[in-house]
Amino acid sequence: MTVSEASATREVDTRYGAGSLGLLDRTLYALFSRHADRRRHATDRKRYRATDVTTSFDVYLARAYGLSWLVFCLAFAWTFLGTVAVPDATLRTVAMFLHDGIPLLDRVAVPVLSRSHAASIAALACAAAAKRATVALSGIYLKWAASARRSNIEGTLPGAVRYLRALSSGSDDRRGILRKVADREESYGETAVAFRKVLNKAALTGSLDDGLRIVARDTPSRDALAPFLLKFREHAEQGPDALEQYLEMESRMLSHRQARTREQAQDFLELLAEMFIVLLVMPALLVIVLTVMSVLAPGLGAPVDLPFVTVSVRALVVYGSGAFILVVGAGAAGLVSTLRPADQSPPTYRRSGNPVDAVRTALLNPANATLVVGPFALAVGAGLWLLGYAPVNVVLLAYVTFALPVGLVAVRRAYRDDAKDREIKDFVHAVSGHVTLGRPFSEAVAHVARDVDLGALQSDVNDLAFNANLTTRDGDLRRDALSRFVERVGTPLADQTIGLVTGTLDVGGDTETVFETLQVEIGRLYHEKKALRSNMLVYVAVGWTTALLVVGIMVAVNGYVLDSFSQLSSVSTSNAGLALDPDAVQPERDRFRFYVVTQATMLACGWFAGYASRGFYEALLHSAALVAVAYFVFAGAGMI
Numbered sequence: 001m002t003v004s005e006a007s008a009t010r011e012v013d014t015r016y017g018a019g020s021l022g023l024l025d026r027t028l029y030a031l032f033s034r035h036a037d038r039r040r041h042a043t044d045r046k047r048y049r050a051t052d053v054t055t056s057f058d059v060y061l062a063r064a065y066g067l068s069w070l071v072f073c074l075a076f077a078w079t080f081l082g083t084v085a086v087p088d089a090t091l092r093t094v095a096m097f098l099h100d101g102i103p104l105l106d107r108v109a110v111p112v113l114s115r116s117h118a119a120s121i122a123a124l125a126c127a128a129a130a131k132r133a134t135v136a137l138s139g140i141y142l143k144w145a146a147s148a149r150r151s152n153i154e155g156t157l158p159g160a161v162r163y164l165r166a167l168s169s170g171s172d173d174r175r176g177i178l179r180k181v182a183d184r185e186e187s188y189g190e191t192a193v194a195f196r197k198v199l200n201k202a203a204l205t206g207s208l209d210d211g212l213r214i215v216a217r218d219t220p221s222r223d224a225l226a227p228f229l230l231k232f233r234e235h236a237e238q239g240p241d242a243l244e245q246y247l248e249m250e251s252r253m254l255s256h257r258q259a260r261t262r263e264q265a266q267d268f269l270e271l272l273a274e275m276f277i278v279l280l281v282m283p284a285l286l287v288i289v290l291t292v293m294s295v296l297a298p299g300l301g302a303p304v305d306l307p308f309v310t311v312s313v314r315a316l317v318v319y320g321s322g323a324f325i326l327v328v329g330a331g332a333a334g335l336v337s338t339l340r341p342a343d344q345s346p347p348t349y350r351r352s353g354n355p356v357d358a359v360r361t362a363l364l365n366p367a368n369a370t371l372v373v374g375p376f377a378l379a380v381g382a383g384l385w386l387l388g389y390a391p392v393n394v395v396l397l398a399y400v401t402f403a404l405p406v407g408l409v410a411v412r413r414a415y416r417d418d419a420k421d422r423e424i425k426d427f428v429h430a431v432s433g434h435v436t437l438g439r440p441f442s443e444a445v446a447h448v449a450r451d452v453d454l455g456a457l458q459s460d461v462n463d464l465a466f467n468a469n470l471t472t473r474d475g476d477l478r479r480d481a482l483s484r485f486v487e488r489v490g491t492p493l494a495d496q497t498i499g500l501v502t503g504t505l506d507v508g509g510d511t512e513t514v515f516e517t518l519q520v521e522i523g524r525l526y527h528e529k530k531a532l533r534s535n536m537l538v539y540v541a542v543g544w545t546t547a548l549l550v551v552g553i554m555v556a557v558n559g560y561v562l563d564s565f566s567q568l569s570s571v572s573t574s575n576a577g578l579a580l581d582p583d584a585v586q587p588e589r590d591r592f593r594f595y596v597v598t599q600a601t602m603l604a605c606g607w608f609a610g611y612a613s614r615g616f617y618e619a620l621l622h623s624a625a626l627v628a629v630a631y632f633v634f635a636g637a638g639m640i
Helices: 003-008 023-037 039-049 057-085 088-101 115-168 174-182 185-205 208-218 225-236 240-293 313-339 355-360 366-386 391-436 441-451 455-470 475-489 492-506 511-560 562-569 587-613 616-636
Strands: 303-305 310-312
Touching (some): 023 039, 023 057, 039 057, 057 115, 115 174, 115 492, 185 208, 185 225, 208 225, 225 240, 313 587, 355 366, 366 391, 391 511, 391 587, 391 616, 441 455, 492 511, 587 616
């Protein structure tokens, strides 16, 4: 490693010096920093360099070891107290089970230990395992962070390379074109972060080549970004023409690779949908089977002592199934969100800092709608509580009151954005035609604003035409006009495409070449957006079908099965002399439990369907709508 690389990769920054760390960090650093040089953490150090963790590796590992000792103390105390509280019979049963189940140990006579000694041994073993697991998890976290960065880089690199290709047509300044991509983190994610690291390393070492080589060595994307950076460096040394040709070829190769990755993600999503159906229908069927079996198995009604309440085995399984359903729904929604291509992610909405603006834009911005609807939903929940509704229904109906309007605002905004994206494609093609005829950009925009009906985009184009004609002679002001246009449109497609024009014109790119590239890029992005939308609607249907299927099953069992089994359980003895539990089935209690499991399924299915459609806010809409449907059906049928 060269001296410049060593200085660039030094992991202890001045902000982590003894004077800048807090008292706790300084103490942990003094106690545990020695572990950072051990061979067992060599892999963790490599993973750390591939992440974007802001603390130095030594400080990060010292914190992990400090946390592990805290976990050790807590695990020891909890295990010791729990073992001491276990009844003697249970403790003997566990000891005999362990003694007889371990080979060789079952042949050795083990002396009987006192309760305190047994509790100490069990607590020490559990605490040591918890401590070791905590340190291991700190390394696994680094692995997950590096893997997440790798996925994001491989999803955003093709678009960044296409942008670099457009930039290279008007500039041979390698740092300048890399900086343009680095400044667009919202569009190019971790690829932009990696390019910014290249520039930072280059500033430290004084050489862009060293910066490219260092980041290529440390990046988690060993198969995509690392070879690209090295080849970028090699072709840049051969001249601007060689670099432009390489970027054109690389953009095509990365696009093909991205298409294959999306096909694989689509196959995985199909498997995920099948597993989702099974995992959500099975708990509902399990609850039904347990209810039926409780007539013949009185042990299911045995009480179980929990820390704050005593419940029966069947109740514990039923409510545990509801919690399991919620976890499955949240996990499936998270996976769907992760599988969505990075350049096709749903837009992010920001809340307005001014309350007046938040109220004024509440019907267009779902983030602002949450601020307006939230207090109203809380008031509705309080009113339902005062009217004597069950706590579960208070929470569910307040959730519907909050989530349904916010989701409707999000859908309304999505329809508006879709209309703008449809028109912006036509706008780009129209402007490109005028630019090809030799007209200046500002004049081309003015012609399009005057002669073409652009529907939902018309007011934004009129504003751009006005600002562009005012600022024709000043490149910075022209950039401001385009930036204002992107902000007014407010869609990811506008940011990904018009932003390309802004950056390329800033570095002196030929306007005609820029718009030729832009036409290809916007056509590709729009086609991918429509194809993704069509594919994801299938999974929206899967979520709704699964939810309505569970509602139908639960209503049928409530209406036609529970009463019959209630009559059967009321018989004390059958003809064969088989004793039955007369309280095994209580229709009112069991209907409520079925209702809870059903509503958990509605939430899970709604989250899955919403994230498959357009993300978080539509997940609120679908889950709230399904919860309202389930409440309407159960309440209308008199089952709650």
